[in-house]
Amino acid sequence: MDLSRLSTDALASFAVFADHLNFTRAAEELHISQPALHVKVQKLAENLGRPLYTRQGRRLTLTSTGEQVARFRPRPRRPHDGFPRRRPRHRPRSRPDPGRR
Known part of the structure; x- marks a missing residue:
């Protein structure tokens, strides 16, 4: 069975479904x-x-x-994959340079 031509998103989603055997919980x-x-x-x-x-x-x-398809488990993409970690909202202010106005 050639799984390379199939959507990795669909394969990853099916793998989660296969773990639960329940559409609601997997979703x-x-x-x-x-x-x-x-x-x-x-x-x-x-x-x-x-x-x-x-x-x-x-x-x-x-x-x-x-069962064969479920064994092929591409890593599921998550909304935060590929994005840098969120910076803290509150940043300490830098001290003003006494020589600048």
């Missing part, structure tokens, strides 16, 4: 809506041409394909 961890996560997982399954999970009543279980 909360990813800070996205439950329907948005469901669409990502659904599109990922469509791109692969295979189901990634099965539903039996309220219980979700991964298929063998889902």
